[in-house]
Amino acid sequence: MGKSSPLFFFLLFVFSQLGAQQEFLNQPEVRDVFENQPIRVSIDVSSEYEVQQAFLYYRTFGKVELSVIDMQIQGNTISAVIPADYVLFPYLEYYIKVLTTKGQVLNFPFKAPETGNYFRVNVKKREQVDERIIILSPDLTEPILKDEFFLAISLLKTTNKVKKEYTRVWINDEEVTSLLIFSGDLIILPQNKYNNLNIGSNVLKIVLYDSSGKPVSISEFQFNKLSEAPRQVITRPKFKYNGTVKLESNYESMRVGNFNFNRGYASFESEYGGLTSRLNIYMTNEEKRTLQPQNRFLLSLEYDFLKLYLGDHYPVYPSLIMSGKRLRGVTGKVEFGIFNIQSSYGEITRKIEGELLQLYSRDSVVLGSNVIPIDSSKFGQPFARVNLGTFQRKLFAIRPYFGRGENFQLGFTYLHSKDEPGSIQLGARPKENVVVGSDLTIGIDNQRVLFKAQGAFSLINNDISIGNFTDAIIDSLFGENKPFGGNPTFIKRIRDVGKNFITINQFITPLNPKGLSTLAADAFLSVNYFGNLFKVSYVYKGNEYNSFGQNFLRSDIKGFQVLDRIGLFENRVFLSVSFERLNDNLQKTKIATTTFKNLETSVSFYLRKNLPNMTFSYSNFSVNNDINPITTDSIRLNYYLNDKTHQFSISSNYDLRLQTLHRLFLNIITSKKRDYTHKNLSAQFLLVNFSVQNFWTKKFSTFAGTTISESELSNREFKYYSINLGTRTSLLNEKLKTTFSINPYLGDLKRTILDFSSQYFLRNNFSLNLNVRYLFNQKPIKNESILNFFAQYEF
Amino acid sequence: MKVEKSIILFFILFSFCLVAFAPLPNNNSNYNAAIVLKVIQDVKHKKPQTSWLTTKPSTQLETNDQLRTGEKSVAVVRFVDGSSLRVREKTIITIFADKRERGLIKNTKIDVGKMRFDVEKQQDDDEFIITTPTAVATIRGTSGLVNVLEDGQTILTVETGIVDVKALFGTQQSTSVEAGRTSIINRDGNISVNQANEQQLNEVRNSLKSNEKFIRVITPQGTFRVYYLDFE
Known part of the structure; x- marks a missing residue:
């Protein structure tokens, strides 16, 4: 047994690793990402896991602190959008954390929080040059019919800096450069060459490059497409509509069982006069009363300065107060320019009744956080041990603000959120939260000088079930020779005023606001002149700051960041340096104060078109606290932190033109975390990605890639290698599009994935789609398969 | 002798430098x-050396290319600077363009017929010229209709902006035509400018329309579609 135990744990570890790698069915798609453009992240979780909540943790260059977004859950597909403001050159890193209904925690990439091996997205630089692109066709002001579409772009008015034949074009995130004809100042995508337009709104993205291959301008345009029928509609400007209906069925045979689920999605958009309305409905048979809503709907109405959202949506307020939180309710916005106001009301948590586990009489009751008093007339006994339910939580927020925000904006926000104590029977400690805050934006010289600041103060009551303080309780707690001293009359006055906003009792935080424990504030000043961006920022978040509209802010932290980025040699070389220093324990509530230091540097080369673009970066993170490592106090020693992480990366991409276009990507990241404490949480990893896409013809392309991943956490190694080979073809006059790929994994993770997807257009607006994935697992794990079929109709 | 060789060598080098560093001539003949x-309906185009070809959307027009419309036919042409021409029925035009460092000179010759112009703001080296058998019009902005009759007489109605007109014959009079006014230039080189009447203004407005509609006629013999332009 003495020998078999380590072996057993080793095998358990290996199998747990294998299992962990199969929790996610795909990797987030990596596309060209440019500065200040939002990134949409989407990943599929294996259906053997029931997703309860999912979070996207991300950090921009130079920041230690991770920002968090509550991800949208649609069945087992989770998605989120990283806001444009956070997408900064030269890269952005993120990981995804999924909480399942069974209490499991899944991370992508595997063990990312512990190893620091985040998923990295390289962000391309763009210069602040306004190149004038003229869209000759389609007409951006009028909708087009499906057969009429062709693209004609004129670069007549661009500067000499632009290398016109290097221009790349995307339609709705699909690159169409290989279909283009370049002719002097004209770039044309001929009629009937591209058939994937959306009915309704389509986005055209054009990226211009200079002769070194460096992007100099990114422009986006929108145009609308109508379906076939309304030739008359085009001349009838009063009512326009379009929509999409998608029906999907999935069957998954996984090692832990078989699953099937069906989903339906419908979107409808119409315009009448100046009124634009959108309706989105998502229905699935995965909807359960024990989960937060899976079925989602949203109706939005926009008319000139008025906006109204009804249903499941994500209202945006200053980030300290509300951001990335789903609200089922209503948000209205009135924007006059000088004066504007936004308000939201609805439910952020649906009630979920608890589960009764054991009844107790008054005599036999035991202590426990999940032992609660219950209605004895209903349950027969006065106490019970339960799986605690979730109260319905409602939220109200309002923000009047002055100015549009280009040069000036001043806003004031009030948020109130409260659990409904009567919404469930088996629950405990309903809470209530009030946050007030203000925000200021000042932009000078087209925001080349930009100052932004926000501050917020929160109050939270962690148990409102007992209601407000009664006069008797105040008299017993406050006054001379009473536990809290003070003047009971004054406390009663505070209660009488304060109870209009929040329940006032002993569970309110902060009891003493002088320590600023529920204050949060941040500010930055950036100056951007002569190709040099200098930014300095400061953050303060008290240890008890809490907003129900923004649950995932890291509290108990303060510090500053300085960032400088400069373009050299006519912007062929970019240097970025950032230093950040943060520390916690602001209210001296912890055993020790921890200091986080982060130095990040990067240099990017955009030398010539016939040389690859390259970015080298080096980061140094250190974490340590003020505990003496030679202390004899074993409790303090247990809290001792002292680690350093060195991270080095190289990324490069290159468009090789040998008869046809071959697009090459290389990414190497190596990281070593040295833990100097007795816990030995040292970790290191090496990740190498190399891929090539070959565009042989317009209808046939191939791709190949390899990944080497070697990680070690607390002296336990995990290594795997994978190869990915595939083809994309377009057949039957582009009515049939198929993709096939094979992806074997070797090393500690042994499996082979076969992917096949096919899209067939019965009509231009009606397609049938089949996606098949087959996983050959290492025995004894059985092979797995996933079948997804959906039909999509656009009108 | 040595001096002569040096002079010859100098001239050879000088000539080489002239050739090597002289700016390449703009080959405008191939500039789209x-x-x-x-x-809509019957539209054809031709190059100087080709016969008439059927025109389709996305057809590119180079300098010296001609375009003609048949009966009940319309073509919408857009220059690379965003300016556009709506060539109405039974019209023949010829496109000339000269690419400059900081713009494009566009000259459209209209032999006969009607053509609406919508001109983008002209900058730097940009110029937008319309040449008829009797006049040259320099469009300073921004929209209007030019109508060349069979006898070469030119009727120019300006909807917005201002157009400078110069007669090609006679005393080669010139004048400016402002918005809401119509100018008639005859074969003798006389130019008259008057307030545009309601019919002329309607014609300019209608020239903007280039949508084709149809009426579906269902008969025992089959279903027919009768196409018409949206202003008719």
């Missing part, structure tokens, strides 16, 4: 100056 956006 415009593109056909829309075609």
Whole structure:
């Protein structure tokens, strides 16, 4: 047994690793990402896991602190959008954390929080040059019919800096450069060459490059497409509509069982006069009363300065107060320019009744956080041990603000959120939260000088079930020779005023606001002149700051960041340096104060078109606290932190033109975390990605890639290698599009994935789609398969 | 002798430098100056050395290319600077373009017929010229209709902006035509400018329309579609 135990744990570890790698069915798609453009992240979780909540943790260059977004859950597909403001050159890193209904925690990439091996997205630089692109066709002001579409772009008015034949074009995130004809100042995508337009709104993205291959301008345009029928509609400007209906069925045979689920999605958009309305409905048979809503709907109405959202949506307020939180309710916005106001009301948590586990009489009751008093007339006994339910939580927020925000904006926000104590029977400690805050934006010289600041103060009551303080309780707690001293009359006055906003009792935080424990504030000043961006920022978040509209802010932290980025040699070389220093324990509530230091540097080369673009970066993170490592106090020693992480990366991409276009990507990241404490949480990893896409013809392309991943956490190694080979073809006059790929994994993770997807257009607006994935697992794990079929109709 | 050799060598080098560093001539004959956006019914185009070809949307037009419309036909042409021409029925035009460092000179010759112009703001080296058998019009902005009759007489109605007109014959009079006014230039070189009447203004407005509609006629013999332009 003495020998078999380590072996057993080793095998358990290996199998747990294998299992962990199969929790996610795909990797987030990596596309060209440019500065200040939002990134949409989407990943599929294996259906053997029931997703309860999912979070996207991300950090921009130079920041230690991770920002968090509550991800949208649609069945087992989770998605989120990283806001444009956070997408900064030269890269952005993120990981995804999924909480399942069974209490499991899944991370992508595997063990990312512990190893620091985040998923990295390289962000391309763009210069602040306004190149004038003229869209000759389609007409951006009028909708087009499906057969009429062709693209004609004129670069007549661009500067000499632009290398016109290097221009790349995307339609709705699909690159169409290989279909283009370049002719002097004209770039044309001929009629009937591209058939994937959306009915309704389509986005055209054009990226211009200079002769070194460096992007100099990114422009986006929108145009609308109508379906076939309304030739008359085009001349009838009063009512326009379009929509999409998608029906999907999935069957998954996984090692832990078989699953099937069906989903339906419908979107409808119409315009009448100046009124634009959108309706989105998502229905699935995965909807359960024990989960937060899976079925989602949203109706939005926009008319000139008025906006109204009804249903499941994500209202945006200053980030300290509300951001990335789903609200089922209503948000209205009135924007006059000088004066504007936004308000939201609805439910952020649906009630979920608890589960009764054991009844107790008054005599036999035991202590426990999940032992609660219950209605004895209903349950027969006065106490019970339960799986605690979730109260319905409602939220109200309002923000009047002055100015549009280009040069000036001043806003004031009030948020109130409260659990409904009567919404469930088996629950405990309903809470209530009030946050007030203000925000200021000042932009000078087209925001080349930009100052932004926000501050917020929160109050939270962690148990409102007992209601407000009664006069008797105040008299017993406050006054001379009473536990809290003070003047009971004054406390009663505070209660009488304060109870209009929040329940006032002993569970309110902060009891003493002088320590600023529920204050949060941040500010930055950036100056951007002569190709040099200098930014300095400061953050303060008290240890008890809490907003129900923004649950995932890291509290108990303060510090500053300085960032400088400069373009050299006519912007062929970019240097970025950032230093950040943060520390916690602001209210001296912890055993020790921890200091986080982060130095990040990067240099990017955009030398010539016939040389690859390259970015080298080096980061140094250190974490340590003020505990003496030679202390004899074993409790303090247990809290001792002292680690350093060195991270080095190289990324490069290159468009090789040998008869046809071959697009090459290389990414190497190596990281070593040295833990100097007795816990030995040292970790290191090496990740190498190399891929090539070959565009042989317009209808046939191939791709190949390899990944080497070697990680070690607390002296336990995990290594795997994978190869990915595939083809994309377009057949039957582009009515049939198929993709096939094979992806074997070797090393500690042994499996082979076969992917096949096919899209067939019965009509231009009606397609049938089949996606098949087959996983050959290492025995004894059985092979797995996933079948997804959906039909999509656009009108 | 040595001096002569040096002089010859100098001239050879000088000539080489002249050739090597002289700016390459702009080969404007292959410059795609415009593109056909829309075609209704019978529209054809030709190059100087080719016969008439059927025009389709996205057809590119180079300098010296001609375009003609048949009966009940319309073509919408857009220049690379965004300016556009709506060539109405039974019209023949010829496109000339000269690419400059900081712009494009566009000259459209209209032999006969009607053509609406919508001109983008002209900057730097940009110029937008319309040449008829009797006049040259320099469009300073921004929209209007030019109508060349069979006898070469030119009727120019300006909807917005201002157009400078110069007669090609006689005393080669010139004048400016402002918005809401119509100018008639005859074969003798006389120019008259008057307030545009309601019919002329309607014609300019209607020239903007280039949508094709149809009426579906269901008969025992089959279903027919009768196409018409939206202003008719």
